[in-house]
Amino acid sequence: MATVDIIVPTYNTAKYLPIALDSVLAQTFEDWRILLIDDGSTDNTADIVASYQERLGSKLVYIKQANGGVSAARNNGIRHATAEFLALLDADDVWLPWRLAESLRCFEDRPEVGLAYGLISRIDSEGTVIDTFKGNRRNAQGKIAPYIYMRSVQLPTSSMMFRKACTDKVGVFDETLKQTEDRDLWLRMAFHYEVGFAPRVISLYRTSDDSLTTDSDGMLKAQLQFIEKHYGSPGCGMTARRIALSHIYRQRAEAFGLRQQMQGAVQSSLRALALYPLDLSNVRTAGSFLLRYAGLYR
Known part of the structure; x- marks a missing residue:
């Protein structure tokens, strides 16, 4: 039976954190654990986490660190992960209830698949849908490393799931890259593994007015x-x-x-x-x- 560790980096996003965590609690797949990495928050994140720890017990691991950026936080989560599969959720994003189940389906009887993604919708600060990522169906899955490099296919981070074995093989997020660090990791994985694709909206990505x-x-x-x-x-x-x-x-x-x-x-x-x-x-x-x-x- 598959298990999933969910890596949630957060930095001063207490406003949205309960929405993100509640979206995990609403998952139809239930064998998960949250690794919440607090990247030096100065708001009331700790108070919010405490209330969830009372409810979730060992299903939520709270890890504090000095502010080092999102890649450092995600890497810290990867280091603490023990599950076969890892999934990423930013603290201001939202998963739909079938997110984990749909992602795991991409790996069923496909040992050659190392990472998988799905469709997302963008939402504004109030949660209203702006648009939906359609995906590139022609090169959506399989051995698609060159298309990732050419930016012909997009792999939204909040929809990503990958085998822990992938990071054991290729390493973690490159902390010297201040942006595109996610594409860099997916490409390194795709050089060695096939990519799976869930052709359904599974996650909501929050954008802001200043984006x-x-x-x-x-x-x-x-x-x-x-x-x-x-x-x-x-x-x-x-x-x-x-x-x-x-x-x-x-x-x-x-x-x-x-x-x-x-x-x-x-x-x-x-x-x-x-x-x-x-x-x-x-x-x-x-x-x-x-x-x-x-x-x-x-």
């Missing part, structure tokens, strides 16, 4: 670091690198566009197009921003 104004330069730096780190690995050659870079610059263009920074949007979209002109999405994005920049389209 559109994140550090775009910092994100670009981390994404480029990821691409160069794995360049030359199996399936990650020159063409894959150009495709990956084009996806990054198209995403950057779209972020500039949402902030109405048209010059940056045009420059980034043209760079994406130059890197990989065979992708029609690059053509459409560049054309759209050029028209908007010229004042011909709104």
Whole structure:
């Protein structure tokens, strides 16, 4: 019988933590344990956890650490994990009741599958659904490491489950990566294992009003670091690198566009197009921003 350790990193998210924990309690699969890693919170997280510890006993392990960032917190959880399967839940996200059951189904009679993911919906700060991640059904599962590298498939962290044996083999989150650390780990796993896919919404990812104004330069730096780190690995050659870079610059263009920074949007979209002109999405994005920049389209 499978067991699951659920790793929940939290840092000053007491407002949302009860919602996340209640979503675990509502799971149809019940053989789980929560490893809650408090990454140096200064709010009332400890008080909230205490109330759940009274109810859950040994099914909730509370681990405090000095603030080290989300990767350090998740790695601490992995080090304390003993279950066959590990699942990730951020403290401001929400699982749907079938999340664990659907994820585990991806591994049934498939020892070659090391990690699995599912669909998610984005919600706002109040829990209202914004949109739903559709997934890339063409390259959704199997031996898909090159597609992870090229950013042709997305593996949402709050929907991820993986065998503990995977981290024993490839290591844990790279704490030197301030962003894209999740994609980095999934890629390293996918070099050795097949990826499973649950074609159903299993998790809700909470976004905030300021998510559109994140550090775009910092994100670009981390994404480029990821691409160069794995360049030359199996399936990650020159063409894959150009495709990956084009996806990054198209995403950057779209972020500039949402902030109405048209010059940056045009420059980034043209760079994406130059890197990989065979992708029609690059053509459409560049054309759209050029028209908007010229004042011909709104």
